[in-house]
Amino acid sequence: MTRELVLDPAELLTATQPGHTNGTQQNGSIFPAAPGRSGVDLVAAQRAAADFLAALGIELDREGLDETPARMARAYADLFDARPFRLTTFPNDAGYDELVLARDIPFRTVCEHHLLPFSGVAHVGYLPADRILGLSKLARLVEHFAARPQTQERLTRQIADCLAERLRPRGTGVLLEAEHTCMTLRGVRALGATTVTSTLLGTLRSDAGCRAEFFAQAGVRR
Numbered sequence: 001m002t003r004e005l006v007l008d009p010a011e012l013l014t015a016t017q018p019g020h021t022n023g024t025q026q027n028g029s030i031f032p033a034a035p036g037r038s039g040v041d042l043v044a045a046q047r048a049a050a051d052f053l054a055a056l057g058i059e060l061d062r063e064g065l066d067e068t069p070a071r072m073a074r075a076y077a078d079l080f081d082a083r084p085f086r087l088t089t090f091p092n093d094a095g096y097d098e099l100v101l102a103r104d105i106p107f108r109t110v111c112e113h114h115l116l117p118f119s120g121v122a123h124v125g126y127l128p129a130d131r132i133l134g135l136s137k138l139a140r141l142v143e144h145f146a147a148r149p150q151t152q153e154r155l156t157r158q159i160a161d162c163l164a165e166r167l168r169p170r171g172t173g174v175l176l177e178a179e180h181t182c183m184t185l186r187g188v189r190a191l192g193a194t195t196v197t198s199t200l201l202g203t204l205r206s207d208a209g210c211r212a213e214f215f216a217q218a219g220v221r222r
């Protein structure tokens with residue numbers, strides 16, 4: 001018997017992880033939740049983008065820039081478009097009890113502090129108990145939680161918590177490596193610097209051997 005758990009974007013808009021960021025909390029008020037899709041008002045976003053660029057002294061009345069506010073609005077709407085999906089699970093009939101790991105899942109999101117992109121790869125794994133997951137769903141989980149202004153710490157934690165809650169495996173491990181353009185292109189301009197975050201739960205956290213295996217398989221030395 002397969003079991004399907006639907007993840008709705010509206011759920012994501014209200015999700016908070018207090019205590020796992022630098023104190024700021026996601027309040028979901030940027031694009032309030034609406035049934036089905038997040039209630040994006042592209043016309044208002046376009047108007048605001050034009051005002052924003054004008055306030056920065058960028059003249060929009062020349063060819064090439066006249067459509068930029070509309071393109072900006074669509075680009076950000078696309079970045080925040082959390083598609084609902086089904087987290088399909090299957091009975092672990094074969095009794096597989098070793099690590100399942102999806103490595104190098106590419107992701108992109110936007111930092112909530114500067115609204116600049118950060119991107120990289122996610123390694124998501126679990127130690128199965130009674131049920132296993134369709135493998136593509138690990139990538140969909142990452143995509144789902146990346147479709148919001150995020151911090152890397154919260155994104156890591158949300159993926160791990162969701163997997164642990166929905167699948168109830170013996171252990172869960174999530175490791176993210178990302179480059180933040182707010183750090184590489186501005187500010188300290190630390191080009192090439194990457195940030196690594198991880199959340200381990202259950203046996204993957206408590207058992208030193210499992211922990212080491214996860215980091216070894218994910219390709220990170222810890």
Ligand SMILES: [Zn+2]
Pocket residue numbers: 111112113114115116180182183
């Ligand atoms: Zn930032």
